[in-house]
Amino acid sequence: MRIGLFIPCFIDAYAPEVGIATLELLERFGHEVVYPRDQTCCGQPMSNSGYNAESAATEALFARNFSGFDYIVAPSGSCVDHVRTKFDAIEQTPEVLEVRSRTRELVEFLHDIQKVDAFPWATFPHRVSWHSSCQTLRTLRHEKMSELSEPFFSKPLDLLTKVSGIELVESSRPDECCGFGGTFSVFEEFVSAKMGYDKVSDHAHAGAEYIVSADSSCLLHQKSCAQRIGVPVKFIHIAQILNGANS
Amino acid sequence: MNTVTKPPRTDERQLHPEHPTEDPHTILHNGRRLDHAEGSSRPLKSRPEPQPRGAKVHGNRPVDQAEAAARFIASPEHEKMHDARLWDLRQKRDREMHAIPEWEDLRSLASAIKEHTLTHLDHYLEQFEASAQANGVHVHWAADAAEHNRTVHGILKDHGARTLIKSKSMLTEECGFRPYMASVGIEVIETDLGERIQELDNEDPSHVVVPAVHKLRTDVAKVFSETIGTDPDNSDVHYLAEAQRTATRPLILAADAGMTGCNFAVAETGTVAVCTNEGNADLSANVPKLHIASIGIEKLIPRLEHLAVFVRLLSRSALGSPLTQYTSHFRGPRKGAEMHIVLVDNGRSQRLAMHQFWTSLKCIRCGACMNTCPVYRRSGGLSYGATYSGPIGLIIDPTYNARKFSALPFSSTLNGSCTNVCPVKINIHEQIYAWRRELVRQHEVPFIKTALMKAAGELLSHPAAYRAAIGAANAVLAHLPRFVIYNGLNAWGKHREVPTPPKQTFHSWYRSNRGGAS
Numbered sequence: 001m002r003i004g005l006f007i008p009c010f011i012d013a014y015a016p017e018v019g020i021a022t023l024e025l026l027e028r029f030g031h032e033v034v035y036p037r038d039q040t041c042c043g044q045p046m047s048n049s050g051y052n053a054e055s056a057a058t059e060a061l062f063a064r065n066f067s068g069f070d071y072i073v074a075p076s077g078s079c080v081d082h083v084r085t086k087f088d089a090i091e092q093t094p095e096v097l098e099v100r101s102r103t104r105e106l107v108e109f110l111h112d113i114q115k116v117d118a119f120p121w122a123t124f125p126h127r128v129s130w131h132s133s134c135q136t137l138r139t140l141r142h143e144k145m146s147e148l149s150e151p152f153f154s155k156p157l158d159l160l161t162k163v164s165g166i167e168l169v170e171s172s173r174p175d176e177c178c179g180f181g182g183t184f185s186v187f188e189e190f191v192s193a194k195m196g197y198d199k200v201s202d203h204a205h206a207g208a209e210y211i212v213s214a215d216s217s218c219l220l221h222q223k224s225c226a227q228r229i230g231v232p233v234k235f236i237h238i239a240q241i242l243n244g245a246n247s
Numbered sequence: 248m249n250t251v252t253k254p255p256r257t258d259e260r261q262l263h264p265e266h267p268t269e270d271p272h273t274i275l276h277n278g279r280r281l282d283h284a285e286g287s288s289r290p291l292k293s294r295p296e297p298q299p300r301g302a303k304v305h306g307n308r309p310v311d312q313a314e315a316a317a318r319f320i321a322s323p324e325h326e327k328m329h330d331a332r333l334w335d336l337r338q339k340r341d342r343e344m345h346a347i348p349e350w351e352d353l354r355s356l357a358s359a360i361k362e363h364t365l366t367h368l369d370h371y372l373e374q375f376e377a378s379a380q381a382n383g384v385h386v387h388w389a390a391d392a393a394e395h396n397r398t399v400h401g402i403l404k405d406h407g408a409r410t411l412i413k414s415k416s417m418l419t420e421e422c423g424f425r426p427y428m429a430s431v432g433i434e435v436i437e438t439d440l441g442e443r444i445q446e447l448d449n450e451d452p453s454h455v456v457v458p459a460v461h462k463l464r465t466d467v468a469k470v471f472s473e474t475i476g477t478d479p480d481n482s483d484v485h486y487l488a489e490a491q492r493t494a495t496r497p498l499i500l501a502a503d504a505g506m507t508g509c510n511f512a513v514a515e516t517g518t519v520a521v522c523t524n525e526g527n528a529d530l531s532a533n534v535p536k537l538h539i540a541s542i543g544i545e546k547l548i549p550r551l552e553h554l555a556v557f558v559r560l561l562s563r564s565a566l567g568s569p570l571t572q573y574t575s576h577f578r579g580p581r582k583g584a585e586m587h588i589v590l591v592d593n594g595r596s597q598r599l600a601m602h603q604f605w606t607s608l609k610c611i612r613c614g615a616c617m618n619t620c621p622v623y624r625r626s627g628g629l630s631y632g633a634t635y636s637g638p639i640g641l642i643i644d645p646t647y648n649a650r651k652f653s654a655l656p657f658s659s660t661l662n663g664s665c666t667n668v669c670p671v672k673i674n675i676h677e678q679i680y681a682w683r684r685e686l687v688r689q690h691e692v693p694f695i696k697t698a699l700m701k702a703a704g705e706l707l708s709h710p711a712a713y714r715a716a717i718g719a720a721n722a723v724l725a726h727l728p729r730f731v732i733y734n735g736l737n738a739w740g741k742h743r744e745v746p747t748p749p750k751q752t753f754h755s756w757y758r759s760n761r762g763g764a765s
Contacts, residue, residue: 009707012753013717014746019753035757038710045707048661050683050692051700057708086680134662146341147619147667149350173334177621181660186738187696188658190317193742194326194625195660224743 004069005035006062006103008042008079008216015216021243022075022106028121028243029114036065043089044082048182056089063096071113072103075239077136077215078182080105085139105140106239107214111155118162121244125165128241129208130156131199131222133215134177142214146175156214156238163241171202180221196225203233210234212241295465295482296324301451301629307651309691312658315630316622319461329461330624336457337618339567340668347559357560358672360553361609364514365599371514371547372590378517382579385587392422395591399424399506399539400431402587406537408433408503414521414528415439416508417455417612418543418591421634436498438527440491447474453628453636456565456614461627505531507577509542510611511557515550518578519588522561522571529575536584540577544595545608557611560670565613598646603681607642609671616665616675622658631655638665642678645686653691656682717752 003026007019026033042062043055062083066072074080083103090096110116136142136156143154160166179185179195186192200222203211211233213219219235226233236245299322302315320326344350364371376386387402389395395418403411411433413419425446428435437443441459445452448470452458459467464482471487472479475494481487507528511520519540521528532538548554562571580586599605617623617637628636633644633652641659644652656679665675686692706713739745751759 007753009713009717014748016749016751016753016756020756023757035761037754040710040713041707043707046700046704048680048683049657049696049700050685050687051697051704052684052687054700054704055707056704058704061708061710134660134664138663138667145667147664149344149348175664177660177662177664179621179660181662184657184660188313188316188622189738189741190313190320191622191625191658192660194320195621196743198330198625220746221743224739224746227744228742 001070002032002034004066004072005033006039006042006066006072006074006076006079007035008074008076009040010220011076011216014220015237018075018216018237018239021237021239021245022073025106025110025239025243026073029116034069039065042079042082043087044079045182047082047086047089052089059087059090063090063099066099066103067095069102071109072099073106073109074103075106075214075216075237077105077107077133077140077142078217080108081135081139105136105142105214107136107142107156107159108140110159110242116159116162119159119242119244122163122242123165123244123246124163124241125246126209127167127169127207128160128210128212128236129169129171129203129206130154130160130174131178131203131211131213131215131218132156132175133213133218134175136214137175143175159242160212160238166241169206169208171199171206171208173202176202178218178222179225180218182217185221192221193225193228196221197229197231200226200229200231200233204231208233210236212236212238214238295463295469296322298322298462298466298469299325299627301453301627302632304632307648309653310632310651310655312626312630312632312654315632316626316658319627319630320625325461325463325627326625328463329627332460333618333624336565336567337615337668340564340615340618341567343563343567343569347563353556353560354670354672357556357611357670358609360548360556361671362606364547364549365545365605365608368544368547368599371549372544374514375512375517375547376590378513378515379588380517382517383586384517384579385585387587387589389589389591389593391593392591395422395541395589395593396424396427398589399541400428400433402537402539403433403504406504406585408535408537410434410436410498410502411504411506412436412438412499412502412531412535413506414508414523414531415442415452415458416506416541417452417634418508418541418593419506420452421593422541422591424541436495436502438495438499438531439523439525440488443491443495444470447471451629451634454614454617455612455635455639461629499530499534502535504537504539505533505535506539506541507531509540509546510561511548511554512542512546513549513551513554514547516578518551518554518576520554520558521575521577522558522573523575524566524572526573529573532575532577533581537587538577538580538584539587539589541589541591543591543593545610557670561611561613564615564668564670565618594647598643601646603685604642604646604678606673607639607646607675607678609673610639610643611671613670615668615670619664619668620659621662621664622660626658631658638675638679639673642673642675642682645682649686649689649691653686656686714754717754 011018043058046055144152178199179192223235299318302310387398437446444459453461468482471477477490507521509519510522562568620637623637635643641655659679663676
C-alpha cells in the first residue's frame with residue numbers, strides 16, 4: 001500500500017523518535033511510506049478553541065498534502081480524530097472526504113487494516129501501564145469505555161500483548177483524562193497540571209515503569225508533570241515498542 | 248497438629264497514641280455507638296483548612312472559572328475529598344449500571360421519550376395543565392424568573408404566609424428565589440440538609456444533587472456554630488445532623504406554606520413526581536396547608552408508565568443507588584389544603600429553538616456528568632459562578648447569558664466522559680465544542696486569544712514560515728536559562744517542566760536520513 005505519513009507538529013518538534021518508529025514500523029510491513037514535506041498540522045489547535053475559520057487554510061493544506069494515498073497514517077489519536085470527525089472548516093469536496101475517510105491512527109491501522117498477528121522483532125521486558133487518550137478511547141473507539149455497558153475489547157492491548165516480555169499493569173482510573181486537552185493545558189493550567197499529577201501518580205501506584213500511549217501530546221504533558229513532582233516513571237509511545245525499542 | 252499461639256495483644260493505646268480512647272462526641276443509641284465511616288471519625292485536632300470560596304462574580308463580566316479552580320486546588324484537603332467523594336459516586340454508578348443488562352436500552356428509551364416530549368411540548372403542557380386542574384390544582388404560567396418569583400409571592404400573600412419551607416429545586420436557584428423572598432420579607436427554610444447548609448452559609452449549591460459536597464465536615468461545623476449555635480470544634484456528622492434537625496423541625500411544623508420542585512411532571516395524570524432521599528419534599532408538601540410546586544416546562548413526560556424508565560435511571564446515575572429513598576407523587580391538594588403549580592419557561596423555549604443546543608433540555612439533573620468530570624472534581628461546583636456547574640452547566644449557562652458565561656465552555660478537556668454517563672444521552676462534549684465556535688462567532692472571547700489563534704492559523708498554513716519558526720523556537724529554548732523559561736508568563740512551565748527539545752526535528756531527520764528534495 002502507498003501510505004501518507006502524517007507527523008503532527010508536536011511529534012515533529014518534540015518527539016521525532018515517535019515519527020521515526022512509525023515510519024520504520026510501516027516499512028517493516030512492506031508499505032511504500034511517503035512523508036509529504038509541506039505538512040504542518042491538521043488544524044485541530046484552532047478548531048478546538050472555537051476558531052474554525054482560522055483552521056481553514058491549514059485544513060486545506062493538509063488535504064492537498066495527503067490526497068491520493070491508500071491510507072494516511074499518524075501516530076496521534078487526537079489529530080486523526082480531528083481529521084476524521086471534525087475537519088469541516090473547508091468545503092467538503094469528494095477529494096477532502098476521501099482524505100478524511102482514509103486517515104487512520106497507527107494502532108487502528110495495525111489492528112484493523114494490517115491485522116498484525118506478531119511483532120517478532122519486539123521485546124519490551126518492562127512493566128507498562130497503558131494510557132488511552134480521550135480521542136482514541138471515546139471517538140476512535142480503540143477500547144471498551146468504562147462508562148458504557150459493553151463487552152471488553154482493546155485494540156492497543158491486543159497489539160501490546162504480542163510483544164515478548166511485556167508486563168501490563170492497570171491504574172485505578174484507566175480512562176480518566178490526563179488533563180492535556182490542547183489549549184486547555186495553557187488556559188486552565190492549574191487544573192490541567194493537577195490532573196496530570198494525579199494521572200502519573202495513579203500509573204506509578206499501579207507499579208508502572210513506563211506509561212505507554214498512542215498520543216504523544218498526553219505523554220508530553222504527563223512527562224512534564226511527573227518531572228515536576230518527582231514521580232519516577234518513564235514514557236514511551238506505542239509505535240516505539242512495536243518497532244522493537246526495548247527501553 | 249500445629250498449635251497456634253496467639254501473639255500477646257498489643258495495647259491499642261501503644262499502637263496509636265494519637266487516638267483518644269474515649270471520644271467525648273460519641274452519640275449513643277440504645278447503648279451502642281452510632282457508627283459509619285464519617286460518624287466514627289474524630290474531629291480534627293489541628294486548625295481546619297478554610298473553605299475555598301467560589302468564582303468572583305462581577306455583574307455581567309465573564310466568570311473566570313480557572314481562577315476559582317486554582318484556589319480550590321490550592322486547598323488540598325478540600326480538593327482531595329471532593330475528587331474522591333465524587334469519583335466514589337461515579338464508581339457506584341458503574342456498579343449499578345452493570346447490574347442491569349438493559350442499561351443502554353434504558354438510556355436510549357429515556358432519550359427518545361424526552362425527544363418526543365420536547366418536540367410536542369405545547370401539546371403535553373396543555374394536557375398537563377388540564378389534568379392538574381381536573382385534580383383541583385391551581386396552575387400558573389411564568390415566562391421568566393421574575394414572573395415566577397412574583398407569582399409565588401402573590402400566592403403566599405393571598406394566604407397571609409410569612410414563612411415557607413421548601414425542598415431543593417434547581418429551578419428556584421435559577422430564579423434567584425431566596426434573595427427575592429428575603430427582599431419581600433418572607434422567611435425561606437430549606438428542608439434538604441445539604442441545601443440548608445448552603446442557605447445558612449449564604450452560598451449557592453455547588454452540585455445539583457449534593458449541594459454541599461464541596462464542604463468538609465469542619466466547614467459545616469463552622470457554619471452551624473455561627474448560625475444555630477453548635478460547638479465550633481465538634482465536626483462529628485451525627486452531632487451536626489442532629490443539631491440541625493433539632494433547630495429546623497420546629498420551623499417546619501410552624502411554617503405557613505410549603506414548596507417543592509419537580510423531577511417529572513406527568514401530562515396524562517397531572518402528577519408531580521419528586522425524588523428525595525430525606526423525605527423532605529413530603530414534609531414541605533404535606534405539613535402546611537399550602538403546597539406550591541415550581542416546574543420547569545422541560546420536566547414533562549407524557550404518561551405514568553414513562554416515569555418508570557426515568558426512576559430507574561435517575562438515582563443510579565446520580566448516586567449509584569437503585570432508587571431514591573422517596574419517590575413522591577403529588578397529584579392534588581389534601582383535604583382542606585391548596586395546591587398550586589407554577590410552570591416556568593425562563594429561557595427554555597428559546598433554547599428549544601437552538602438547533603445545536605436544544606437537546607440539553609433533556610437533562611434530568613442527575614449530576615452524573617459532574618461526578619465523572621475530571622475538571623469539575625478538581626475545581627468545585629462554585630468555581631463556575633453559575634446555577635448549573637460542570638459539563639451540563641457549560642452548555643446550559645451560556646444560553647442564559649453568553650457574555651457572562653463565555654469562558655465556561657473552555658473549562659473542559661473535551662474528554663467525552665460526560666456524554667457517556669448521561670442517562671438521556673445528551674451529546675454534552677460535542678455541545679461544548681459547538682459552544683466554543685458559537686462564542687467565537689459572537690466575539691465573546693478575549694482579544695488576545697483571537698490574535699493568538701489567527702497567528703497560529705497563519706503560521707500552520709505556510710510550511711516555509713512554519714519550518715523557520717519551529718527551528719528558531721527550539722534553538723532558543725535549548726539555550727535559555729531556567730529562570731527565563733519558568734516565569735509567570737509561561738503557563739506551561741508554572742506547574743510542569745518544559746520539555747527539552749530534541750537535537751533535530753523529525754523533518755530534518757527525514758531530510759538527512761531519507762534524502763530527496765525537500
